[in-house]
Amino acid sequence: MELDMDASSLSNGMGVENELHVLAVDDSLIDRRLVEKLLKNSSFKVTTAENGLRALEFLGLGEDQKNNLKTTGSKVNLIITDYCMPGMTGYDLLKKIKESNALKEVPVVIVSSENIPTRINKCLEEGAQQFMLKPLKQSDVKKLRCQLMT
Amino acid sequence: MDVVQLQKQLADYTRSLFNEGFLDDQFNQLQQLQDDSNPEFVVEVVSLFFQDSQRLVNELAKDLEQQSVDFKKVDAHVHQLKGSSSSIGAQRVQKACISFRNYCDEQNIEGCLKCLQQLKNEYSLVKNKLETLFKLEQQLLEAGG
Numbered sequence: 001m002e003l004d005m006d007a008s009s010l011s012n013g014m015g016v017e018n019e020l021h022v023l024a025v026d027d028s029l030i031d032r033r034l035v036e037k038l039l040k041n042s043s044f045k046v047t048t049a050e051n052g053l054r055a056l057e058f059l060g061l062g063e064d065q066k067n068n069l070k071t072t073g074s075k076v077n078l079i080i081t082d083y084c085m086p087g088m089t090g091y092d093l094l095k096k097i098k099e100s101n102a103l104k105e106v107p108v109v110i111v112s113s114e115n116i117p118t119r120i121n122k123c124l125e126e127g128a129q130q131f132m133l134k135p136l137k138q139s140d141v142k143k144l145r146c147q148l149m150t
Numbered sequence: 151m152d153v154v155q156l157q158k159q160l161a162d163y164t165r166s167l168f169n170e171g172f173l174d175d176q177f178n179q180l181q182q183l184q185d186d187s188n189p190e191f192v193v194e195v196v197s198l199f200f201q202d203s204q205r206l207v208n209e210l211a212k213d214l215e216q217q218s219v220d221f222k223k224v225d226a227h228v229h230q231l232k233g234s235s236s237s238i239g240a241q242r243v244q245k246a247c248i249s250f251r252n253y254c255d256e257q258n259i260e261g262c263l264k265c266l267q268q269l270k271n272e273y274s275l276v277k278n279k280l281e282t283l284f285k286l287e288q289q290l291l292e293a294g295g
């Protein structure tokens with residue numbers, strides 16, 4: 001087994017095993033459970049968050065973390081977020097991530113149960129990597145993995 | 151019954167649930183996600199669905215009892231139920247939610263009440279069907295299948 005220990009692979013959050021870390025955000029417990037299983041089946045490491053605020057805290061962008069220059073959030077390779085969430089929507093979360101120098105390069109995928117073109121365009125314009133329809137399938141997740149690896 | 155008969159019984163029952171529209175392909179997706187590391191995955195997720203649905207149906211009843219019905223709230227609750235039923239493949243519940251949302255848009259209380267009743271019926275039916283399905287699976291496992 002080749003160990004890829006050069007600086008670039010360590011700094012982008014990939015461990016020796018080349019494990020990709022995904023943060024999945026959804027207010028529905030069922031959907032969190034499902035996306036977690038889908039991602040784990042595709043060899044992703046998964047962290048779930050039930051809302052945008054928790055997601056931002058995990059990423060190091062929480063309200064009380066902003067003034068602390070030493071705080072670094074956990075490194076993730078991909079963020080998958082539901083669009084329709086009470087309080088902070090997936091779109092709001094996307095905006096916050098793209099506004100952050102530390103995180104703007106992290107691909108964000110928005111998922112929704114509703115196929116609304118204006119919604120999709122809005123998210124893509126704000127910098128979402130992709131928009132996907134719920135419920136996600138194993139084939140969707142496999143494709144994501146391939147996209148991330150190239 | 152021997153293993154072969156139990157297998158056939160389970161296969162026939164499962165097929166009927168799909169034919170009658172209680173379940174759709176998403177339920178197959180769920181079953182495919184289950185593996186040795188998570189042998190109870192389907193039961194676990196379906197149980198979450200039962201709990202969540204019961205809560206939402208109760209909330210909807212309360213929402214519609216109000217003097218002045220907040221249709222945004224009703225719609226939000228139906229949207230949640232539509233989402234979770236879609237996630238596990240409970241097709242008839244999902245369809246009932248779609249009709250319900252149309253009446254919400256029209257702010258039609260009578261229509262909403264009728265839909266709530268239909269929703270309760272569909273939820274009750276799919277719950278019974280899935281519980282029977284799990285029992286049959288359990289019987290098969292115990293018989294060595």
